[in-house]
Amino acid sequence: MDAHSCLDVASFAQAYGMPGLLEEAEDFVLRNFQEVSTSLKFLDLPADKLLDFLHSDGLCAPSELAVFRAVVVWVEANPAERLAQAQELMTGVRFQFMTFKEFREVRAINLPLKEFGFSLPENLDQCRIRRPKDALVLVGGDQLDPDLGKRLPSRQLWFANSLRTGTGLVKAMDWRILGEIPEKPRFRHGVGVMQGRLYVIGGCEFYTKTDTLKSVYRYDPMQDSWQRLADMQEYRSNFSVVVVEDYSPVSDTWSFAKPLDQALSGHAATLLDGEIFISGGFDCRYQCLTSMFLYHPERGTTYLAEMSQDRAQHCMEVLHHGGGGLCVVGGVCNLRTFYTDQLACEVYDPVSDSWRALTPLAIPHVGAASVVLEGKLYVLGGYCQEDYRETRLVHRYEPITQRWENIGKMPGPNTDIRACLLRLPAHLRQ
Template sequence: MEIVPSVRLKLNPDSNLQDIPHLDIGGPLCDLRVRGTEQQEGIACHRHVVSSQIGYFRLLFASGMKESRQEDIWLRNIPNDNLQALINYAYGLEIIIDNDNVQSLLDAAIFLDVPAVADACWAFVESQLNETNCLMVYCLAECDTRTRPRLEKKAKAMVFRHFSEISQGQDFLELDKDKLSQILRSDLLSVEHEDEVYRAVVRWTDHDPGSRKLEVPDLLKHIRYLFLSPSILPVFLGLSNAVTPKRDEHDAEKANSLSDLPKSLAESIFGSTCRPRRSYGFDNVTVCVGGKNRGYRLDCVDCFNPLTSSWSKMSSLPDTVNGIGMAVMEDDTLLVCGGFNVVQDGISLVTKRALRYDFSTNNWNDIPELQTARGTPCAAAIGGRVYVVGGCGSHNAQWTDYVPMQTVECYDPMTNCWTYVAPLPIPLDNFAMVAYDDRLYTFGGYNADGVLDAVLCYDPSLDKWTELAKLPTARHWCSASVGSSGLIYVIGGVSGAMPDMDTESLSCVEAYDPVANQWHKKDDMHIPRYNAGIACLNDKIYVLGGVSQQYGSAIEMYDEATGTWAIYDSQLPSAREAFGCAVIGIPKG
């Protein structure tokens, strides 16, 4: 397993101890000798230098064990060249990370606890990630608990997308059973037909049949046997009966009868093996829900498929509404709540209503109402629950004013009820929010202090909000989406007071790195806009509609690989703003 050759990466620590007299590697004042795997004469160095930069030595020398007093230390599992590189780093010398040493140097940096070198190795690996090494990277990422979550997710997504090719390679044959099970059970596994999954399991087993035969039962349960071809199904059932005696002679008849059941009923009875994988059962589309067009509220639900540049319709909402909160749950269920849905005495009223879309009936069904009526909230799903954050309410029953809100509500589908969780640190309205790595991130917004540059993060495991690095450009009415790279893109919006048709919209784009807590400037959009829809689909970021000097129906597409924007050929069926926008999988046909 090796990384594809590429340019070399150089790393220089801030300090350079070589400038201090008599404080260099092998110098006259060295009080330690470290030997690597090859048992050569070792590297003469200074205890206080290596312990200041290498965690392993720092803990060893402070432990009080007899090894802590030794002048000669032998690290049998660290190759000499990697040990030399890490000691060079401790002294402020330049080290080189390239395709030949990155994996072994990463292993050494993790073992000896040198975070800066490990991070540089991970960055190099990420820069070289492709379909030939993504499986190795996906497995390798588990060895370092500090590794960037976005790299593991990016590698896993690439494994799912290129499974057909990857399952033919040598790395696939070296997978352990648990990791293979993680891959096989995913709905996101991209295959043209379930037969490919079965053949991959057989190939993996045949690589070492003596020890892997006992693992087969656990792997077969991840195969969606309802979707196996007629030529493969009897072979699958025969193998399954051979290794799992519990199966009876009626399995084939049962499997055939399942094909006559509605998919939703079959799944409820027999579990996920009766659910099609999204690659052959679903199309990934961007769905646009409700919104407003030139002052008129909408109830339409439109789906955009960028592969065909086509639009289709889902069942309309029960009422016209704009400024909703919308979340996509793990099973691609859509949940919408809040928003503005009626006008009374010239005032737009907000609602507590919450709806859930049922794919099996193509209908919107009511679920329990929010505890607090709110307009323009943000909503997102994490951990199987939906969180609805902020928005605007009123100080009085007549709704003569709008005030930003701090409250946050959580919907649990298991209990079918809403509960309050930790409130926002500050009231927020007209902000953007995404879910990433089991946390919520909010960007910008508006309250009594004006337009905000605040960035907040909510951790549901702690029920706590924290402040992060501020937005470089304060804004509200902006949009945000997580790119395939793991960066969070914040686009457009308004930097002034409340927007109107004469307000100048923003075209600026800024990307937030949630791991480094840093911001990066990106190329501006071609069309400045606020209140736009945004979604990441097929490794591209799409920005739809919104308002500039006029209501817009244009779509722009951002390519993370090239860092460029392009006006997309297709447009929204009609101009639209303040609508729900997300990516879902819808059944083909």
């Protein structure tokens, strides 16, 4: 199912009485609304079904302006018949969450505004914030303090219930507790989501070599329950889940994949089109690397163009907008015989096997978490290498404007934390 077929799948499921498939297809539309709105099938969507999508709190879009544009495109496909329906459709656009600049674009459209008849609510209590089912979840983490006795690694899971808490501009993230990791706290661990379940893997529970873990837990948000899985074959911390051992959820067993060409820690890894990309990290002498390569569990390593800047303890995520590519941000870099904060950001184009500069960070994010939500890159927490001061802020990169924006503080311990997107049922998101 993709953006061009999901509406056909939904129509098929509704016609043949398949509620499970219908829910899956409509959820796909809500999660990918902006892309779906550019398809030809979207122009044939019945007005009542479009209105259902517009009124859904689970609709995902970069802004309400994108929702408004989608309605305009739908109306302009057949204005003679659809202008009469525009007024009702515009009740599904939450104009109160637009910026003044966005609202100027609304006022500048070529269609007759009097036909739209939209109006703002009398107060913000009458409006609803969109809360997509895919929530940004933070898992575990550490806090910096020179006194080790006061440092408390975390067992907590937090999630962002809403990304907008004020009119017009993003002011802060609304964080809420989701639960706790069973038994022991964790930092420098790995997290991953597979088939709607969250896996929490390895890491450290404290600060000595014997505190490294190989245990694995799985969280099922539909049941709101945890399950202890088979241990990894090695104790691991400061690693990436897609790189190390291979786990089978069917047999609950781990097996070794082909080893890397060299030992790495503090590197970043992510998937793009089913392929594993690995950037930077420390080598066995704790030198920051500029490397970028493809890794295959059976074929091993294929080296690609190197980054222009060395880095470790950084983030790497896939962005599909604003030119797209694999973005590397934050971390530390080598400076003679010691480390310093890496503020430079780069993006890798796998088609041309080349790098280009991205807008640098304003403040350090070493050992931070990252995730892409609704087409925007979030970098969460970490610390400053220069003075070991915690970075308690969340920064978001907007590919369209190519700018970073500060959207508030972290909810708890914020170094060596991990983040992911996890679909939460409605009763947990309330």
